[in-house]
Structure formats: C-alpha cells, structure tokens
Amino acid sequence: MKEKSRFLQTPIEPFAVEAGSNAAEILGRMEKISFQGRNLATAHRVWQKMLADDVTIFLGMAGALSAGGLRLIVAHLISNRYVDCLVSTGANLYHDLHETRGQYHYIGSPHADDAALAEDGIDRVYDTYASEEEFISNDAWIAAFATSLEARPYTTREFLHLLGGHLWETTGRDGILTAAFRANVPIFCPAIADSSIGMGLSQARQNKPGTGYIDVIGDIVESANLIIRRPRTASVVLGGGTPKNFINQASVQAEFYSDKVGGHRYALQIVTDVPHFGGASGSSLEEAQSWGKLAADSPRVTVQSDATIALPFLASALAATAPPLLAKRTMPVFTLAGRVMTIDGQTVAHERFEDVNESAV
Amino acid sequence: MPYRSPSSPGHSLKKSLSGKPIANYRPTGRPEVRYLIDHGFQAFNAGRLSEACQIFSEKMLAPENDTTIGLTIAGAMTPAGLGGCVIEMMDRGLVDFIISTGANLYHDLHYALNFTLHRGSPFVNDVELFEDGVIRIYDVLFPATVLLETDAYIRDFIVRSGLNEAITTSEFHYRLGLDLLEKNPACVEYSVVARAAAAGVPLYTSSPGDSSIGMNIAYHELMNGGTLMIDPNKDVNEVCAIVMAGKQNGCVILGGGSPKNFYLQAQPTLWEVYGIPKGGNEYFIQITTDSVVWGGLSGATPAEAVSWGKVNPGVLPDTVVAYCDSTIAFPLFCEYAVGSPNGRRPRKELVHKRDELVASLTREAKAAHKKRQSEKS
Numbered sequence: 001m002k003e004k005s006r007f008l009q010t011p012i013e014p015f016a017v018e019a020g021s022n023a024a025e026i027l028g029r030m031e032k033i034s035f036q037g038r039n040l041a042t043a044h045r046v047w048q049k050m051l052a053d054d055v056t057i058f059l060g061m062a063g064a065l066s067a068g069g070l071r072l073i074v075a076h077l078i079s080n081r082y083v084d085c086l087v088s089t090g091a092n093l094y095h096d097l098h099e100t101r102g103q104y105h106y107i108g109s110p111h112a113d114d115a116a117l118a119e120d121g122i123d124r125v126y127d128t129y130a131s132e133e134e135f136i137s138n139d140a141w142i143a144a145f146a147t148s149l150e151a152r153p154y155t156t157r158e159f160l161h162l163l164g165g166h167l168w169e170t171t172g173r174d175g176i177l178t179a180a181f182r183a184n185v186p187i188f189c190p191a192i193a194d195s196s197i198g199m200g201l202s203q204a205r206q207n208k209p210g211t212g213y214i215d216v217i218g219d220i221v222e223s224a225n226l227i228i229r230r231p232r233t234a235s236v237v238l239g240g241g242t243p244k245n246f247i248n249q250a251s252v253q254a255e256f257y258s259d260k261v262g263g264h265r266y267a268l269q270i271v272t273d274v275p276h277f278g279g280a281s282g283s284s285l286e287e288a289q290s291w292g293k294l295a296a297d298s299p300r301v302t303v304q305s306d307a308t309i310a311l312p313f314l315a316s317a318l319a320a321t322a323p324p325l326l327a328k329r330t331m332p333v334f335t336l337a338g339r340v341m342t343i344d345g346q347t348v349a350h351e352r353f354e355d356v357n358e359s360a361v
Numbered sequence: 362m363p364y365r366s367p368s369s370p371g372h373s374l375k376k377s378l379s380g381k382p383i384a385n386y387r388p389t390g391r392p393e394v395r396y397l398i399d400h401g402f403q404a405f406n407a408g409r410l411s412e413a414c415q416i417f418s419e420k421m422l423a424p425e426n427d428t429t430i431g432l433t434i435a436g437a438m439t440p441a442g443l444g445g446c447v448i449e450m451m452d453r454g455l456v457d458f459i460i461s462t463g464a465n466l467y468h469d470l471h472y473a474l475n476f477t478l479h480r481g482s483p484f485v486n487d488v489e490l491f492e493d494g495v496i497r498i499y500d501v502l503f504p505a506t507v508l509l510e511t512d513a514y515i516r517d518f519i520v521r522s523g524l525n526e527a528i529t530t531s532e533f534h535y536r537l538g539l540d541l542l543e544k545n546p547a548c549v550e551y552s553v554v555a556r557a558a559a560a561g562v563p564l565y566t567s568s569p570g571d572s573s574i575g576m577n578i579a580y581h582e583l584m585n586g587g588t589l590m591i592d593p594n595k596d597v598n599e600v601c602a603i604v605m606a607g608k609q610n611g612c613v614i615l616g617g618g619s620p621k622n623f624y625l626q627a628q629p630t631l632w633e634v635y636g637i638p639k640g641g642n643e644y645f646i647q648i649t650t651d652s653v654v655w656g657g658l659s660g661a662t663p664a665e666a667v668s669w670g671k672v673n674p675g676v677l678p679d680t681v682v683a684y685c686d687s688t689i690a691f692p693l694f695c696e697y698a699v700g701s702p703n704g705r706r707p708r709k710e711l712v713h714k715r716d717e718l719v720a721s722l723t724r725e726a727k728a729a730h731k732k733r734q735s736e737k738s
Binding site: 034035036274276277278304 | 406682
C-alpha cells in the first residue's frame with residue numbers, strides 16, 4: 001500500500017460525551033474535532049502560551065458584553081492578570097458601572113414589542129432589558145464625579161482609573177472598572193465620546209467650565225509608549241470594533257519609534273464578523289500581518305463565535321489550567337493615578353513618543 | 362374543506378395581499394448596468410461580482426471555449442421573481458442545464474398557472490397570516506389556495522401523462538413543461554419549467570422527495586397505485602454524461618445547498634467511480650450568503666473543491682465567490698451577460714441528447730473498467 005500522505009498525520013477523534021467533564025477537559029478533547037469548536041480549543045492553547053511568555057497582554061472588548069452578563073468574567077481576567085491592559089467601548093464600561101452601582105439588566109425577549117417597552121421606559125439590548133430611569137441616574141453620577149475633578153484634560157486611562165477608584169470607594173463591589181482600579185490595570189476607551197460615559201462627561205462641562213475634557217490623542221501616545229517600553233505584546237480581541245483597531249494601531253505606531261517592536265507576538269480573536277465583507281472587525285489575523293500589526297511567526301487563532309458562547313467556556317477552562325502559569329508570570333507593573341503613568345518604574349509620556357531609535361549620544 | 366381554504370368563514374385576504382404582484386424580471390442587457398459593474402464595482406464583494414460577470418461573459422461564453430454551463434439554484438429564487446432571469450439565460454443559450462431545489466420549480470408553476478404572488482413585509486404577524494390562509498416566504502405573500510391548486514394540477518398532470526415507470530427528474534420536468542405549454546402557451550414567457558422544455562434545457566432536482574412536486578408524486582403512488590418513480594441514479598448518470606461531454610465545464614452556483622453538491626459531484630463520479638480521467642471544472646462562479654468558517658459545503662471555497670478534483674488546480678483565477686444575496690447579485694449578473702458581445706449562444710438543447718450522452722458515458726465507463734481489470738491481472 002502507498003505510504004500515508006504527510007497531510008494525514010492526526011486523526012479526528014469524535015467527541016465522546018462524558019458526564020461531569022469540566023471546561024478544560026472538554027476543550028482539551030475539542031482540539032481533536034473540527035471547525036470553530038477546534039478553533040476555540042486552540043484559543044485556550046494560545047492564551048496559555050501568552051501567559052507562559054513575557055508579553056504584555058491587551059484585551060479588546062466590543063459588543064454589549066457587560067449588558068450581556070460577561071462583565072465579571074472580564075473583571076476576573078483583570079484581577080487575576082490574564083490580561084494587562086483593557087481597551088473597551090464606552091458602553092461596556094458604562095453598563096459595567098450600571099451594575100456595579102447596584103442596578104441590573106434583565107432577561108427579556110428579542111421579539112418584544114418595542115413600542116410597549118418605550119412606554120414603560122425600558123431600553124432593549126437584543127434580548128436584555130434595562131431601565132431608562134436608572135440610566136439617567138448613572139449619567140448624573142458620572143457628571144457629578146467628573147465635575148469634582150481638577151479642571152484639566154484627562155486621558156481615558158487616567159479618567160477611567162479615577163472613575164474606577166471612586167466607584168470602588170462608593171460601592172465596594174466587583175466589576176470591570178473596580179477590578180482594573182484595584183489591580184492597577186489600565187483601561188483605554190478610544191471612542192469614549194460614543195457612549196453614555198461621554199454623555200455624562202458632556203454634562204460635567206455644562207456644570208463647571210473646564211471639566212469633562214478628555215485627551216483621546218494622549219491615549220494614542222500613551223498606548224504606543226507603553227509598547228515602546230515593553231515591546232513584546234499579545235492581543236486578545238472580543239468582537240472587533242474600535243478596540244481591535246486601537247490595540248493594533250498602538251503596535252504600528254510604536255514600531256516607528258522602536259525597532260524592537262515587531263507586531264504582536266500572539267493574537268486571539270473571538271468575532272462573529274467575517275473577513276469577506278472587508279471590514280476591520282472581521283478582518284483576518286493574516287491580513288493584520290501585512291500591516292505589521294502581528295509578527296509573522298506569531299501563534300494565532302480566530303474563533304468565529306458570539307463571545308457570550310465562547311468566553312464563559314474559555315475563561316472557565318483557563319481558570320483550571322492557567323493558575324500555575326499566572327503564578328510564574330512576569331507581568332508589567334503600572335501606576336495609573338497620576339497624569340503620567342508608569343510601567344515597571346519607567347514613565348509613559350502622553351505628550352510625545354519615546355524615540356528609542358535615537359542614538360544615546 | 363381544508364381549514365385554510367379561502368371560502369372558510371371569516372377569512373379576509375385583502376389586507377396581507379395588497380402588495381404589488383411579483384413579476385418575473387427579464388434582463389435586457391442594459392448598458393448602464395454593465396457600466397456600473399465594470400467601473401463602479403471595484404472592491405470587496407462588488408469587486409468579486411464584477412469578476413464573476415467578466416469571467417462568465419468573456420471566458421465561459423466565449424464561442425471558442427464552447428463551455429457546457431450548469432446553473433444550480435438553491436434558496437427561494439422563483440418566489441422572489443428571479444425566474445425571469447433564468448428564462449432569459451436559457452432562451453439565449455447561456456445556461457445548458459440546471460440543477461434546482463424542487464421548491465424553486467414547484468413555485469415556478471404558480472406563475473405558469475397564472476396565480477399571483479405578492480410583495481409584502483417580513484415583519485408581519487404569522488398567526489394572523491395563518492388565520493387568513495396566507496403563506497409567507499420571508500416577504501413574499503400568497504394565498505394558501507395557490508398551493509392547493511398547484512398541487513391539484515401536478516396530480517392531474519401525473520395521471521394525464523400516463524407516466525408509469527422509473528424516470529429521471531429531467532424527463533419528469535420536461536414532460537411537465539410540455540404540458541404547461543400545451544395548456545397555456547403564453548407561459549413560456551414567465552415559467553422556468555415551461556421555457557426549459559421549449560429551449561431543451563434539462564432541469565434536475567437533487568432531492569426530488571424534498572418538495573411539493575415530490576409530495577404529489579408520492580400521493581400518486583399511495584392513492585392511485587401509480588408506478589411512476591423518480592430514479593436519482595439516472596439523474597446522477599445523466600449529469601455525469603453531460604459534464605463528460607463538455608469541451609470545457611463551468612458552473613454558476615446560486616446559494617449552495619444540495620444542488621451545488623449535485624453539480625460538483627459529477628467530476629468525482631467520473632474519476633473516482635468510473636475511472637474516467639475527465640478533470641475538474643474550468644470555471645466556477647458562486648453567489649452565496651454562507652461563510653467558509655462554519656465548515657459546511659454551501660460556504661466551501663473553490664480552492665477546497667480543487668482538493669476533491671471538482672475544480673482544476675490551474676484554473677483558480679477563473680473561480681470566484683461573491684458573498685451576496687442572489688436576489689441582488691443574480692439580476693445584475695444576468696444583465697451583464699445578456700448585454701455582453703457573447704450574450705447569445707447556439708442552444709445545446711441537451712434535453713434531446715440525453716440518451717446519446719448516457720450511451721457514450723456507458724461506453725467510456727465500460728472501457729475504463731476493462732482497462733483497470735487488465736491492469737490488475
């Protein structure tokens with residue numbers, strides 16, 4: 001008989017159902033099945049590799065994940081330092097704040113009568129409801145906090161750290177903002193204006209001139225300098241959107257000023273968008289390589305899935321497999337309270353890029 | 362009386378059926394559409410559709426290539442009024458045979474029998490529609506009686522035809538088309554099944570039991586003791602014979618589904634089963650909303666088909682997938698083809714050559730078998 005082809009080395013092992021398996025065991029066996037199931041199992045592997053290596057891990061978060069019940073998973077990933085820097089949409093931080101302030105989102109139906117909801121002052125996020133009245137109270141709360149700050153521009157990193165601190169002091173509850181505050185993990189929110197946090201900030205400006213100013217360009221400089229200071233990075237993206245682009249552009253920007261930056265060393269994305277409509281959310285990680293956003297030899301995986309399916313599964317599996325890696329991790333140490341942040345004791349400027357390509361003389 | 366019949370008490374169809382009738386759109390090769398596709402459709406799926414139009418019109422339809430062109434249809438295209446495009450393509454010899462879901466041919470009969478399907482809304486109350494005896498296909502609405510009367514016509518046709526043996530779907534649809542033409546000659550302008558019979562285009566259905574046509578053939582067996590059978594084996598061999606005889610082969614795939622597979626399995630049947638080294642398709646055009654990432658066949662790429670010998674390895678530049686709803690892409694595609702310098706070809710009229718082609722397949726297959734036997738011994 002002809003010798004077996006080099007392509008036929010590893011047989012598919014049909015998934016056998018075993019009662020009482022934990023997520024890590026299930027994902028372990030899903031490595032031998034196909035399609036997005038295998039990709040999710042590969043994502044588990046890739047994240048473990050990130051944790052074992054000396055890299056700064058960025059987490060990008062888009063889509064209504066906080067309203068959708070995933071906020072404590074993200075808080076867990078931050079508190080236990082599965083990730084080192086969060087880049088989020090404004091809405092995810094806002095809906096996190098909503099629940100941290102002791103309010104809820106409610107189980108609803110995607111087939112609801114929206115006119116009836118409007119009459120009751122209920123806002124709908126697909127199959128999840130929330131109270132408009134409570135939202136208005138959040139906006140006022142954010143505005144009052146922003147008004148209490150010194151009247152000067154803040155990067156989103158500084159503002160969100162302070163906001164998380166205030167939220168922790170007033171509520172003592174777990175959430176994304178409070179976890180990031182307590183773990184000293186920076187949060188960037190590149191489209192903060194495009195959310196109720198931005199709307200709250202606009203009210204601050206109304207209350208007291210000079211407050212409610214956000215320096216989003218400072219965010220670009222800080223995020224790039226952060227990578228210049230610590231050039232080995234990894235990217236975990238949920239949903240795509242502006243956070244995906246922000247994490248990637250930081251790497252591209254940093255590369256101008258340091259030849260040690262060569263794109264992310266690892267990349268993992270969980271997206272429902274697909275590449276063939278041409279948008280950034282669905283773009284492939286291979287496409288990112290052409291831009292230098294991702295190193296050529298980087299371990300990488302795209303999982304085409306709704307994050308509400310993939311993330312609980314993946315995070316639960318990591319909770320079983322990652323602790324030894326987390327214990328040995330060499331993670332970056334930040335200070336975030338001031339105008340100038342630091343990473344591993346070095347300052348990270350927000351006014352100008354650190355040019356390490358310049359000769360030392 | 363069936364519950365949903367229109368004369369059952371309390372049923373008013375007026376409200377839901379007030380939309381315009383769905384008409385069969387006939388492409389005429391409008392130069393503005395060709396201009397838009399050549400110059401305006403430049404990137405992403407517009408770019409892919411533009412490539413598909415150019416590959417089809419300039420290469421597949423080029424007289425010197427004499428490509429045998431198969432069209433596969435999945436998704437509710439005839440209810441959406443795309444039958445007119447198919448009619449025009451058949452009339453002009455731009456498609457040589459068709460593999461369709463049964464539903465597309467069944468719903469085509471409504472037009473042939475002068476029933477009206479209406480434009481409507483996808484956001485309607487289906488319980489109300491049910492109570493009113495209205496059937497919905499996404500945003501296409503029509504009275505349930507259309508189904509009942511079309512079914513009655515099919516059963517009547519089967520009895521009248523005297524068909525009482527195992528036949529191909531192409532034969533069944535050909536006979537059905539002739540019957541429609543006899544009953545209502547004008548329907549050649551708005552029925553795919555009637556036009557296919559007139560133009561000699563064989564119509565195959567890959568899953569004949571999976572539609573109302575199959576349901577009524579089943580009725581004939583159960584209730585009349587009829588012996589008419591659909592023989593899918595004969596369909597497989599006929600499609601193989603057509604593909605084998607093609608100087609070049611190419612396909613236009615709408616949607617995907619079982620018609621896509623049925624078309625593409627022809628080459629593997631030839632090399633894998635019959636030992637006839639025909640090679641794969643020279644051209645491959647697909648319009649689909651499915652994605653490759655779920656692993657299913659509908660979304661599978663031409664590159665994947667190369668590994669199966671369904672598409673020739675050297676021809677990937679002549680394969681293209683446009684990710685788009687066919688109700689958008691196919692009328693544009695047909696306008697482009699109809700208006701191209703190759704917008705009319707002599708019709709192959711394969712319906713009349715089926716026996717001859719299958720005889721030739723039988724000869725080749727037997728010769729290949731003999732050769733293999735002698736190589737073994």
